[in-house]
Amino acid sequence: MKTKTEKDNDSCLSSSVYDEGWLVYNPWEEFTRQRVPWSDSTCLGMGMDKKETNDKDKDKEKEKDKDKDKNKDQWWRMMDVNKDWSYCPTYPSHFVMPAQMTSKDVQEIKLFRANGRVPILAYYHFQTDASILRSSQPMTGVGLSMGLFSTLETRNKADERLLQLANVKYIVDARSKYYAFFNKAKGGGYENVDFYPGTHVF
Numbered sequence: 728m729k730t731k732t733e734k735d736n737d738s739c740l741s742s743s744v745y746d747e748g749w750l751v752y753n754p755w756e757e758f759t760r761q762r763v764p765w766s767d768s769t770c771l772g773m774g775m776d777k778k779e780t781n782d783k784d785k786d787k788e789k790e791k792d793k794d795k796d797k798n799k800d801q802w803w804r805m806m807d808v809n810k811d812w813s814y815c816p817t818y819p820s821h822f823v824m825p826a827q828m829t830s831k832d833v834q835e836i837k838l839f840r841a842n843g844r845v846p847i848l849a850y851y852h853f854q855t856d857a858s859i860l861r862s863s864q865p866m867t868g869v870g871l872s873m874g875l876f877s878t879l880e881t882r883n884k885a886d887e888r889l890l891q892l893a894n895v896k897y898i899v900d901a902r903s904k905y906y907a908f909f910n911k912a913k914g915g916g917y918e919n920v921d922f923y924p925g926t927h928v929f
Contacts, residue, residue: 762853766802766826802826815843823848825892832885839883868911
């Protein structure tokens with residue numbers, strides 16, 4: 728059995744590790760490392776400047792500059808709508824979305840995705856422009872219409888546009904088909920490929 732002093736030491740250690748943990752992940756550094764092509768206005772007002780590079784890294788930086796020549800439709804931006812974690816407590820303070828998505832779009836999608844977990848960038852492959860996004864289930868299930876249950880699926884144009892801009896081809900649902908279908912009765916569900924042209928749901 729631990730003494731009071733040992734418990735206090737454990738508490739201090741846990742607090743220290745917890746506080747330093749917020750400094751471990753830097754979204755700007757991580758996605759810049761993946762060579763995400765940023766929009767020109769990505770970091771305005773965020774206080775997140777690129778690090779100065781030494782002579783050893785100059786060749787790498789020259790190669791990264793080629794990414795700026797990509798079509799603007801392929802650009803991404805860092806969103807700070809969650810900087811105080813009020814938008815989505817389970818998401819990082821800053822996350823990445825296609826550059827053409829507006830703050831209004833992001834607010835609309837929040838209402839469409841369970842717990843506000845909107846589709847955000849998790850990985851980017853700079854050679855193919857392929858990307859992996861993460862999100863929660865869309866709230867497409869059974870709703871109410873004039874006081875009666877309606878089987879019409881809910882859709883969200885901003886969400887559909889986001890996946891189109893991110894060039895999403897495959898939507899992988901980690902749940903079983905039974906569980907995903909059952910969630911429709913609670914308002915959840917899964918993406919309807921009719922609303923997301925060119926995608927396949929697994």
